[in-house]
Amino acid sequence: MSASRIRILIVDDVAESRDNVEKLLRFEPDVEVVGKAERGQQGIDMAVDLIPDVVLMDINMPDMDGIQATMAITTRVPSTAVIMMSVQNEPDVLRRAMLAGAREFLSKPFSLDELIEAVRHVSRLARPAVQTQVVEQSESGSSTQLRSAADTKVISVVSSKGGVGRSFLAVNLAVALRKMTNKEVILFDTSMHFGDIGVLMNSGDSKTILDMVDQAHSLDADLLEDILFTHSSGVRVLLSPPTPQDAEMVTAEHVRSALNVLTQMADYVIIDTRPGFDDTMLTVMDASERMLLMLTMEMTAIKDTTQFLEIATLLGYPHDRLRMVLNRTNNYSGIPTRDIAENLGREIEYQIAEDFQAVLNSVNEGTPLVDSRPDHRIVQEIRRLASSMIDVQTADATNATEGKAPRGGLMSRLRTAFRPS
Ligand SMILES: Nc1ncnc2c1ncn2[C@@H]1O[C@H](COP(=O)(O)OP(=O)(O)O)[C@@H](O)[C@H]1O
Ligand SMILES: [Mg+2]
The missing domain is CATH 3.40.50.300 (P-loop containing nucleotide triphosphate hydrolases)
Structure with a gap:
């Protein structure tokens, strides 16, 4: 779990595709697959939790498609770069993917070289996560009773x-x-x-x-x-x-x-x-x-x-x-x-x-x-x-207590996404 490795989340509804991508990346020393999701919503939740450097996102998925999920991830986890993977590479799909904030587009099937090059490319460009200061509670110093x-x-x-x-x-x-x-x-x-x-x-x-x-x-x-x-x-x-x-x-x-x-x-x-x-x-x-x-x-x-x-x-x-x-x-x-x-x-x-x-x-x-x-x-x-x-179950929220990178503001993200180039 070297901190310098590029941490990757794979989102694809087809198990075989997820596993193939993972296998391709297995022997690359500078990358690490930290999670796999099979639905758009699950992908968003895992991205918010794991703050990966790169998300490899399929487009066609049931429930929520990859473009919607990308929009949510780029808004809520701005330090994460999304690479779309799709068999459809019509200009319109490409355009929508980019508007949603995707940084790269891989058309399926792709080779290991194409994949790894895209991953390294976007992670070099990725904005470094702004670290928030989470002040550690000192065991001795605080007189206030703390709870979990x-x-x-x-x-x-x-x-x-x-x-x-x-x-x-x-x-x-x-x-x-x-x-x-x-x-x-x-x-x-x-x-x-x-x-x-x-x-x-x-x-x-x-x-x-x-x-x-x-x-x-x-x-x-x-x-x-x-x-x-x-x-x-x-x-x-x-x-x-x-x-x-x-x-x-x-x-x-x-x-x-x-x-x-x-x-x-x-x-x-x-x-x-x-x-x-x-x-x-x-x-x-x-x-x-x-x-x-x-x-x-x-x-x-x-x-x-x-x-x-x-x-x-x-x-x-x-x-x-x-x-x-x-x-x-x-x-x-x-x-x-x-x-x-x-x-x-x-x-x-x-x-x-x-x-x-x-x-x-x-x-x-x-x-x-x-x-x-x-x-x-x-x-x-x-x-x-x-x-x-x-009776509400705790911890189904993205808890603010874990020192995660702050999300970008909604309107600024939407403005960025829709600015004509
Ligand atoms: N159930 C209610 N019945 C009657 N008046 C209410 C009720 N709930 C709120 N109000 C009134 O509505 C107004 C707005 O309430 P407030 O709590 O300040 O709204 P918000 O915080 O959403 O701006 C206040 O004048 C308050 O007295
Ligand atoms: Mg008020």
Whole structure:
């Protein structure tokens, strides 16, 4: 397992093809096959896990074709170079492969020389992976009790549109989980510019993520412990910066570092987000075992959510990592829930009723509804949601704790892919 070898992942639905390629490469001293996948989705998952230098990707596969899988891999693991392998070498296929971010194209059947030359070529060109700093927890130095990040459940509340109730749900879910389990729950507000968690939980002028920016290189649990705001429920909160101007100081890299440490400090990390697919959002999505995708009963929310689901699929996030939450359900919107589900092509797993006054009072008092109105219907619905999060299997997410290369931002990757040459 020499570190200098070129690490290769083979993605091909035909076992014989996979084995042939592996055999061809077996005697090359500078390459190493680190994995083989037989489906596009599996290829994406393995690429995210293994961060290979090169992916050898078949085009024709059932379920998800190699071009879609390439798009997801080049977006999510930008340090990996993809070589397409196909019997079809029509210009259109070639063009689509290159637009998806493939660096080379091998037409089947190919010789060992062609293969190895392509592999060496793309790995020379490949952008070196940006190493993230994962600060080792020193055994002796830290007074904070650390747990295994692998057991921590990371749940994000996401949406394609603002104002659908993410912050409201994030707060109440965190408090509900804390009350139900008495475990360590940390709420992380990654809505950096206009984060609302501080107001919703009455945090006063507590420290925020801004206070870790200068010390991000030596971030550890003790340091974060000092920054977290502790709510009366026992939920601890990593707040967003006090002003939008300050938000500019906080990068996706800081969010990654913070998540690396938070997952060692808590049993549950609940993340509030803002709309859009910026680097911070992709970092959060990569780290999440569950994404609660919220929408309301409005045509605009439904349309935006459909697009969110399409992008999530393009980026290779498995379907069941996302769960739909329909908020502010009422009987006057004119769009029944079953029509919304049909429109989205997805089941709506959770519903939260609308109660304008109860929610408004809770927001304006800075007291979570779970605390102030424990018997309210909305609270019962949130508790039901929380209890299903307790059963979530951990480690089916790309855990942010393993020092992987950061993924490129979605829009910048798409812009690069579609720039006319
Ligand atoms: N179930 C609900 N019933 C009534 N009002 C709600 C409900 N959920 C959220 N709201 C209101 O919707 C608005 C947006 O909620 P918020 O949590 O700030 O959304 P987001 O974080 O998605 O931007 C707030 O004014 C909040 O009071
Ligand atoms: Mg919000």
